[in-house]
Amino acid sequence: MSFLVNLALGLLFGTGLVVSGMADPAKVLNFLDIFGTWDPSLAFVMGGAVVVAFIGYRLVLRRDAPIIGKTFHLPTRQDIDARVVAGPAIFGIGWGLCGFCPGPALAAIGLGATGTLAFVPAMIAGMWAARLLAEKRA
Amino acid sequence: MTEFTPWASLIGGTMIGLSAVLLMLWEGRIAGISGIAGRLLPPYRDGAFLSRLGFIGGIVAAPLLISLASGTPVSQTISSNVPLMVVAGLLVGFGSVWGNGCTSGHGVCGLSRLSARSMVATATFMATAFITVFVVRHVIGG
Numbered sequence: 001m002s003f004l005v006n007l008a009l010g011l012l013f014g015t016g017l018v019v020s021g022m023a024d025p026a027k028v029l030n031f032l033d034i035f036g037t038w039d040p041s042l043a044f045v046m047g048g049a050v051v052v053a054f055i056g057y058r059l060v061l062r063r064d065a066p067i068i069g070k071t072f073h074l075p076t077r078q079d080i081d082a083r084v085v086a087g088p089a090i091f092g093i094g095w096g097l098c099g100f101c102p103g104p105a106l107a108a109i110g111l112g113a114t115g116t117l118a119f120v121p122a123m124i125a126g127m128w129a130a131r132l133l134a135e136k137r138a
Numbered sequence: 139m140t141e142f143t144p145w146a147s148l149i150g151g152t153m154i155g156l157s158a159v160l161l162m163l164w165e166g167r168i169a170g171i172s173g174i175a176g177r178l179l180p181p182y183r184d185g186a187f188l189s190r191l192g193f194i195g196g197i198v199a200a201p202l203l204i205s206l207a208s209g210t211p212v213s214q215t216i217s218s219n220v221p222l223m224v225v226a227g228l229l230v231g232f233g234s235v236w237g238n239g240c241t242s243g244h245g246v247c248g249l250s251r252l253s254a255r256s257m258v259a260t261a262t263f264m265a266t267a268f269i270t271v272f273v274v275r276h277v278i279g280g
Contacts (some may be wrong), residue, residue: 087237
């Protein structure tokens, strides 16, 4: 049941990526190219998503618990450590090199482009390496 | 050049935000793609594997279903430079999990929760991405 609900929510998320233009790396790179062929569209993706989530989270978190499960799994840390700067700095360089962040890259798998098929296994290897390294240090 | 599409982008963004809210309502989790995808691999700490597989499966299936339904393939312009894409993939994968989030987890979910960590993270990856594109297109490529 939870698999099917998540499948539907993933479909909604993925459809949002395609409709918004976020799934096209060329559009992402042009968003990041302020001094060149700037396309500000993706500010509207982020704006729309944040406004909906800002309001929606406030409504949902009035509940004592989610529909399934006993508690909300919310991040509680508020400290700014080295990892929360270094990780995003590294991620941003990769994002700027190709225009893919994790969601759009996964959405692109089925379209089968050569660049995607090179990117996704490397991304998953990078994710796994970061997780294993973090667990080892913890 | 790509066309400026404020309405389509706003509607798409709304769908992404709605998906994040409904995931919180359903099972109380953040819709962060790097966190969900990164935990599809072992070690497994909780019983949420099938949920995560479903969410990622939906994201992978969405463009295919849209292509089928509309009769035109979803268009993409993407580099076919394999070494570049492998390096970019390693950086994106490592960096997003090392920093506990990417565009969705820190960007959408974290900012809407007014998380200080997510604000720092989002400002940092936006900055390095802007600088990278500037260097690639206007310093090296210019």
